[in-house]
Amino acid sequence: MITTKPWELGRRRFIQSTAVVAGSAAFATGNLLTSLPALAQDPPTCPAPPSGGTSFVAGSDKRPITLRKSIGALSDAELSKLHDAYTSLRALPSSDKRTWLMQADMHALFCASCTNSPTDIHGSWNFFPWHRAFLYYFERILGSLVGDLDGFRLPYWDWEHIRTLPLPYASPGSSSNSLWDGIRNSSLAGGGNLPATHGTTSRITTLYGLSDFATFGGDAGSAGSLESDPHGIIHTDVGQPLPPRHDMGSLGYAARDPLFFAHHCNIDKLWSGWNDLASGGTSTDYKNPTDSGFLDTRWSFWDENQQVVSISAADVLDHKNTLRYVYKVSLRIPRLALILECRLVCCRPGPDPGPFLEVSEQVREAVMRSFRQESPVVLILHGVEVPPMLSGAFDVVAVSGEQRIVVGSLGLLEHEEKAEHGKAHRTTLALDVTKAVEGLFAKEKPATLHVFSSAYGGREKTEPSVEGKRALRKDAFELRAERAEIRLEKR
Numbered sequence: 001m002i003t004t005k006p007w008e009l010g011r012r013r014f015i016q017s018t019a020v021v022a023g024s025a026a027f028a029t030g031n032l033l034t035s036l037p038a039l040a041q042d043p044p045t046c047p048a049p050p051s052g053g054t055s056f057v058a059g060s061d062k063r064p065i066t067l068r069k070s071i072g073a074l075s076d077a078e079l080s081k082l083h084d085a086y087t088s089l090r091a092l093p094s095s096d097k098r099t100w101l102m103q104a105d106m107h108a109l110f111c112a113s114c115t116n117s118p119t120d121i122h123g124s125w126n127f128f129p130w131h132r133a134f135l136y137y138f139e140r141i142l143g144s145l146v147g148d149l150d151g152f153r154l155p156y157w158d159w160e161h162i163r164t165l166p167l168p169y170a171s172p173g174s175s176s177n178s179l180w181d182g183i184r185n186s187s188l189a190g191g192g193n194l195p196a197t198h199g200t201t202s203r204i205t206t207l208y209g210l211s212d213f214a215t216f217g218g219d220a221g222s223a224g225s226l227e228s229d230p231h232g233i234i235h236t237d238v239g240q241p242l243p244p245r246h247d248m249g250s251l252g253y254a255a256r257d258p259l260f261f262a263h264h265c266n267i268d269k270l271w272s273g274w275n276d277l278a279s280g281g282t283s284t285d286y287k288n289p290t291d292s293g294f295l296d297t298r299w300s301f302w303d304e305n306q307q308v309v310s311i312s313a314a315d316v317l318d319h320k321n322t323l324r325y326v327y328k329v330s331l332r333i334p335r336l337a338l339i340l341e342c343r344l345v346c347c348r349p350g351p352d353p354g355p356f357l358e359v360s361e362q363v364r365e366a367v368m369r370s371f372r373q374e375s376p377v378v379l380i381l382h383g384v385e386v387p388p389m390l391s392g393a394f395d396v397v398a399v400s401g402e403q404r405i406v407v408g409s410l411g412l413l414e415h416e417e418k419a420e421h422g423k424a425h426r427t428t429l430a431l432d433v434t435k436a437v438e439g440l441f442a443k444e445k446p447a448t449l450h451v452f453s454s455a456y457g458g459r460e461k462t463e464p465s466v467e468g469k470r471a472l473r474k475d476a477f478e479l480r481a482e483r484a485e486i487r488l489e490k491r
């Protein structure tokens, strides 16, 4: 009797007896601490990228405007439709342009995980619109597979409130469940919680305090602060903790996990909610970039009829009217309107050498005042270069003497195959440093800032080796910023 599900055929897994090749990336940075057997998977098939096609016309989608809901809010009927949609997707013959693997490989193609990747849509302002367009066509495919193009909408994984893997995606933990993926972090898969500081309401409040798109969502050459945290950090939490970090922790494989789409739906909702904070008028606060380099960028996808369609960033901005879905978002009050300059200076000598903040007396006073009033102090670092070949979860830590205060997280996805390995990427970091104000802004011997691997941060059962422990205290890279600023509430 054949019990193998059709989707398993294209996905042979085998155990390798030594750490896989990609592990060398981690050796270089000291975050692979043991040589564990790793799972390997078939590489992305890297199909020829779709190109050209009919252009999407805003206004042509006339389906009813429908709510995208939290997974936790789906009715039994909606859940079973979701299961059915993935079951049908996984059962499509490999000649079809809509297959489950094709969808995953589309993501691999667009994250430079293939030698024929047209572009990498991560690490810049393309991040939000490309993923929105990807989800739109994916949603249409699933909807049409269950005969409900009009009414089917993707659910989101509201990790702010659902702190474990969402149940329908985790249980039953077998291939009888079309939402399940066997290649995940075992502690989460076993019912564990996300690390307490990841994907929290407080993180989202910090991000919603940032009113300019570049800091929130990136610019032409740099990732916005949301991309590494919470986007990247939730990816790395769900994927296996060691390289190659399949599935979710690796760009080339992430979309093989159905959770990818629920995670990205939540990311899309955050973008939408951020836009909702805009008020009318000429202020650019909470508005998307108006540069043609942003608006006119187009990408091609396969739609539910296996036809190539092309869609631009401009086409996806008004998701309610053009893509026919909405979210119910609770508005948070924007808060960080006062922007003060500072510098991240390298490096203070002493027992914990490292970059520290240099501020004027005036700025120090403003920061301390804000701190005494118990309002948040957020440090923005623009143009931070992240070295190539670095992947996994990292903490940004303020160190003074024995005291270590984690002020932020950084989730970096593994790049494979073509992997623009030679290339560092640039990001903006938004760090809520309120808890570390006294150290960071001390007149004498201010605290220094470090990026440490957060592997074994209490969640993994394996004890690091002695070298491992030493590696954990070693900076993953030296934090430098082209520009630094403090953002405070305006009083």
Ligand code: C2O
Pocket (backbone or CB within 6 Å): 107, 111, 122, 131, 231, 235, 254, 264
């Ligand atoms: Cu295209 Cu969440 O990565």
